[in-house]
Amino acid sequence: xxxxxxxxxxxxxxxxxxxxxxxxxxxxxxxxxxxxxxxxxxxxxxxxxxxxxxxxxxxxxxxxxxxxxxxxxxxxxxxxxxxxxxxxxxxxxxxxxxxxxxxxxxxxxxxxxxxxxxxxxxxxxxxxxxxxxxxxxxxxxxxxxxxxxxxxxxxxxxxxxxxxxxxxxxxxxxxxxxxxxxxxxxxxxxxxxxxxxxxxxxxxxxxxxxxxxxxxxxxxxxxxxxxxxxxxxxxxxxxxxxxxxxxxxxxxxxxx
Amino acid sequence: xxxxxxxxxxxxxxxxxxxxxxxxxxxxxxxxxxxxxxxxxxxxxxxxxxxxxxxxxxxxxxxxxxxxxxxxxxxxxxxxxxxxxxxxxxxxxxxxxxxxxxxxxxxxxxxxxxxxxxxxxxxxxxxxxxxxxxxxxxxxxxxxxxxxxxxxxxxxxxxxxxxxxxxxxxxxxxxxxxxxxxxxxxxxxxxxxxxxxxxxxxxxxxxxxxxxxxxxxxxxxxxxxxxxxxxxxxxxxxxxxxxxxxxxxxxxxxxxxxxxxxxxxxxxxxxxxxxxx
Numbered sequence: 001x002x003x004x005x006x007x008x009x010x011x012x013x014x015x016x017x018x019x020x021x022x023x024x025x026x027x028x029x030x031x032x033x034x035x036x037x038x039x040x041x042x043x044x045x046x047x048x049x050x051x052x053x054x055x056x057x058x059x060x061x062x063x064x065x066x067x068x069x070x071x072x073x074x075x076x077x078x079x080x081x082x083x084x085x086x087x088x089x090x091x092x093x094x095x096x097x098x099x100x101x102x103x104x105x106x107x108x109x110x111x112x113x114x115x116x117x118x119x120x121x122x123x124x125x126x127x128x129x130x131x132x133x134x135x136x137x138x139x140x141x142x143x144x145x146x147x148x149x150x151x152x153x154x155x156x157x158x159x160x161x162x163x164x165x166x167x168x169x170x171x172x173x174x175x176x177x178x179x180x181x182x183x184x185x186x187x188x189x190x191x192x193x194x195x196x197x198x199x200x201x202x203x204x205x206x207x208x209x210x211x212x213x214x215x216x217x218x219x220x221x222x223x224x225x226x227x228x229x230x231x232x233x234x235x236x237x238x239x240x241x242x243x244x245x246x247x248x249x250x251x252x253x254x255x256x
Numbered sequence: 257x258x259x260x261x262x263x264x265x266x267x268x269x270x271x272x273x274x275x276x277x278x279x280x281x282x283x284x285x286x287x288x289x290x291x292x293x294x295x296x297x298x299x300x301x302x303x304x305x306x307x308x309x310x311x312x313x314x315x316x317x318x319x320x321x322x323x324x325x326x327x328x329x330x331x332x333x334x335x336x337x338x339x340x341x342x343x344x345x346x347x348x349x350x351x352x353x354x355x356x357x358x359x360x361x362x363x364x365x366x367x368x369x370x371x372x373x374x375x376x377x378x379x380x381x382x383x384x385x386x387x388x389x390x391x392x393x394x395x396x397x398x399x400x401x402x403x404x405x406x407x408x409x410x411x412x413x414x415x416x417x418x419x420x421x422x423x424x425x426x427x428x429x430x431x432x433x434x435x436x437x438x439x440x441x442x443x444x445x446x447x448x449x450x451x452x453x454x455x456x457x458x459x460x461x462x463x464x465x466x467x468x469x470x471x472x473x474x475x476x477x478x479x480x481x482x483x484x485x486x487x488x489x490x491x492x493x494x495x496x497x498x499x500x501x502x503x504x505x506x507x508x509x510x511x512x513x514x515x516x517x518x519x520x521x522x523x524x525x526x527x528x529x530x531x532x533x
Contacts, residue, residue, distance in 0.1 A: 095443040095444075099442075099443060166442070166443070167440070174400050174401070174417055175401065175440075175442060179515040180400055180442065180515040182516060
């Protein structure tokens with residue numbers, strides 16, 4: 001069932017990722033147990049996880065961004081600590097580990113902190129500013145969020161199972177091709193970005209449609225608040241850029 | 257490595273463009289930032305002397321200012337960039353004294369190979385050039401994308417597998433300058449620095465002569481050894497066994513570097529399930 005996956009994928013001899021993963025797993029378990037004991041599961045499932053309310057989805061986007069900021073920020077501290085310690089010595093990280101950290105840091109900070117945070121704010125604010133009840137496609141909105149969360153989850157799984165990309169956060173071929181990156185790292189990168197990229201594209205289409213088609217009576221373009229204008233502009237950019245990103249990632253996946 | 261201490265005409269022009277564009281941008285950014293705070297302070301609620309027009313809607317003069325100044329800035333910046341990029345076209349020849357020196361650079365994992373086809377020599381991670389002479393550099397990569405950059409001589413240029421890029425430079429002062437790779441290329445990337453020794457035109461033939469007596473020959477076999485992933489600590493020099501080596505690398509008649517091959521015990525945990533492929 002697990003194919004080629006076996007115990008060698010788990011870095012038993014690497015204390016840093018193991019301890020980090022242990023702490024994260026413990027925190028997740030603690031939250032799950034606490035929610036179970038308090039009987040919050042039905043509430044969480046009905047009111048948050050399956051919610052199509054733009055405000056709740058917006059809050060979840062921002063929460064996801066904050067959790068990933070913790071990861072990305074830890075990566076940043078580890079990188080700077082290595083650079084500080086590596087003057088005329090080797091520091092505490094081997095190059096292949098350092099390269100994973102800085103690739104993961106860039107990927108996480110752009111795709112799983114910056115974008116979810118801003119999309120979360122847009123989700124939360126834009127329908128209120130436009131005077132409409134929800135975004136144009138509420139269910140699609142929920143799907144988009146959970147696709148983004150799935151991509152983020154995949155990046156974090158790479159901490160304990162296998163490795164992350166060692167190619168920087170813009171894995172240019174041929175460095176990211178199978179010849180020069182034989183590990184599973186670039187696969188983690190490409191798949192998490194394809195999955196979350198579809199989510200971002202869905203969110204972009206949703207917000208553009210909302211701004212263009214769902215304004216309340218009297219809310220013409222020149223009365224629209226500046227935030228709605230910036231939302232429109234940045235989501236048009238998402239719609240222009242993300243299909244290309246997804247296509248190039250698909251080509252890289254096929255190459256590999 | 258200081259780009260503000262240029263040692264050749266290209267680097268000097270690069271530095272001028274950098275300073276000019278920053279000055280043009282600061283000329284608009286600094287007054288804008290000051291104006292934001294000045295306006296916010298002057299038009300505060302408690303200032304009785306500031307005018308207040310709640311029904312104001314349109315002013316042609318303000319529109320003119322807020323559109324014309326950014327437009328003029330963009331035109332000016334665009335002009336600086338346009339003219340500069342054409343004057344500093346990396347493929348355009350550079351004037352200089354003496355006869356041109358041809359250099360063929362190959363980026364490998366993780367070292368630079370410099371071939372002097374006319375002199376019949378080759379060096380690794382060290383480049384020796386005469387002062388004041390036009391330098392014609394042809395570049396390719398035998399592995400991943402890389403960037404050749406000598407900050408004090410100017411102009412970064414990409415090296416690509418199966419392609420040849422060109423760069424023309426001139427060094428105006430003798431000395432030793434640092435060169436580097438400016439594109440992340442894998443685990444050994446930080447070791448891809450190289451020295452550029454600029455020597456007098458009289459000393460250059462002597463250096464060529466002494467290098468040509470090297471007992472190491474650069475041919476297909478020793479090149480294949482170099483193309484393997486490794487970091488070189490010494491700076492080996494070679495007699496050139498095959499004058500057409502660079503063409504063979506660029507056209508991939510000699511295969512590109514094999515990439516990581518050995519999976520060591522310690523690397524297994526990182527490669528994880530992948531090495532099973």
